[in-house]
Amino acid sequence: MELNRRKFLGLTGTALGATALGKPGRAQAARAYQPPPDAYGCLVDLSVCVGCRKCEQACNQVNHLAEPERPFDDLTVLDAKRRPGPEAFTVINRHYTGRRDERNQLAPTFVKVQCMHCQDPACASACIVGALSKKPNGAVHYDVSKCIGCRYCMVACPFQIPAYEYHDPLTPRVRKCTFCFERISQEGGKPGCAQVCPVEAITFGKRSELIKLAKQKMADDPGRYQPTIYGEKEVGGTSWLYISREPFAKLGFQNLPQRPMPHLTETIQHGVFAYMWAPLSLFALLGGAMAVFNRRRDQGEGDK
Numbered sequence: 001m002e003l004n005r006r007k008f009l010g011l012t013g014t015a016l017g018a019t020a021l022g023k024p025g026r027a028q029a030a031r032a033y034q035p036p037p038d039a040y041g042c043l044v045d046l047s048v049c050v051g052c053r054k055c056e057q058a059c060n061q062v063n064h065l066a067e068p069e070r071p072f073d074d075l076t077v078l079d080a081k082r083r084p085g086p087e088a089f090t091v092i093n094r095h096y097t098g099r100r101d102e103r104n105q106l107a108p109t110f111v112k113v114q115c116m117h118c119q120d121p122a123c124a125s126a127c128i129v130g131a132l133s134k135k136p137n138g139a140v141h142y143d144v145s146k147c148i149g150c151r152y153c154m155v156a157c158p159f160q161i162p163a164y165e166y167h168d169p170l171t172p173r174v175r176k177c178t179f180c181f182e183r184i185s186q187e188g189g190k191p192g193c194a195q196v197c198p199v200e201a202i203t204f205g206k207r208s209e210l211i212k213l214a215k216q217k218m219a220d221d222p223g224r225y226q227p228t229i230y231g232e233k234e235v236g237g238t239s240w241l242y243i244s245r246e247p248f249a250k251l252g253f254q255n256l257p258q259r260p261m262p263h264l265t266e267t268i269q270h271g272v273f274a275y276m277w278a279p280l281s282l283f284a285l286l287g288g289a290m291a292v293f294n295r296r297r298d299q300g301e302g303d304k
Contacts, residue, residue: 033262035119039138039239040184041207042194043214044112046244046251047224049201051078051092051110055193059090059114062180062192081252083113085163086175090114090193097250109244111251112193112202115140115161115177116231117239120260126156131174138207138239139179147174158235158254158261179239207239214243236260 057072059065066087070077078094094108101107121140124132131146132153149172154162165172183189184204194204203210211232218225230248231238234256244251 033120033125035237036134036136036138039119039136039207040179040204041117041138041210041239041241042191043203043205043210043241043243045201045203045217046109046111046242046246048199049092049110049112050199051075051094051108052198053077053092054196054198055112055202056088056090056092058192058196059177060088062183063089063178065089078110084115084161084176086165086167086173089175089177093252095251097246099246109246109251111242111253113252114193114240115179116159117177117179118235118260119237119239120235120262122156122158122235122261123153123162125262126152128152135181137181137184139181139184140176141181142174142176142178144173149174156261158256207237207241210241214241217243233258236263 053072053075060068060072068088078092081093082088082091084091091113093111093113095111096106096108099107099109117134117138117140119134121132121134124134124140127133128150129146129148131143131148133141133143135141149164151162151164151174153174154160154164161176163175165175180189180191184191190204191202194202203213205213211229214229214232218227224245225243226245226247228248229241229243230253231241236259242248242253249255
């Protein structure tokens with residue numbers, strides 16, 4: 001049976017849940033994280049995107065990534081679904097949902113995929129050395145000098161985004177969209193993808209203002225959009241937001257809970273630690289039994 005990260009998390013939660021639920025008050029009281037109140041975000045209007053891959057190219061240049069095997073103007077790469085990786089922090093995928101255009105031809109919808117920069121990121125919560133952290137400007141920032149390569153972030157991410165440089169045996173890094181942290185930290189700075197988009201499918205700004213803009217677009221043209229902003233509430237909200245004319249489920253978006261993932265994982269962690277006396281007692285019992293056994297064995301050998 002294939003065991004992907006989502007199934008792994010589910011099995012882990014099932015196995016440890018009973019322990020965590022024993023004293024919920026104590027476990028939940030330990031969590032006091034608050035997302036940044038005025039973070040930046042990006043709103044992607046999928047009804048506008050034309051799949052030109054200019055955003056991919058800008059991301060490649062801004063982050064000094066290796067040139068891809070096939071150039072960015074080669075749109076045949078859209079024939080297969082892709083995922084972000086160590087050498088491509090963002091990708092565009094093409095979906096056909098059955099919608100037809102004015103010429104009765106199947107109309108594609110293009111979906112940009114990258115780190116969602118969650119408001120309450122599970123990757124940062126899972127990172128045991130603080131290499132990943134949510135910054136006030138909205139970016140989930142990666143500090144390579146702290147990373148020990150445990151890859152817990154890859155397991156924790158509900159969007160399965162962080163990638164690892166397995167090809168580099170000496171200095172491997174976790175790789176993902178940076179939200180152009182240095183650029184947006186400067187006055188007037190924008191992510192490279194948002195700045196280059198020729199059709200303005202990507203709007204950069206304060207997350208709270210982007211949500212208002214999305215709702216205004218849906219109110220002005222209700223027949224054009226689904227009545228949902230993907231990322232407004234999923235896993236507690238994300239810095240990347242999407243609006244679409246077609247159901248998100250048909251475009252590869254996951255149906256995720258509104259509760260931030262760390263609320264589950266940290267509750268489990270605190271529950272496990274709260275009941276650490278149980279495994280410690282077990283180890284003490286086994287150690288005592290071993291000591292008695294060894295003493296009797298030594299006495300028996302001495303009597304011979």
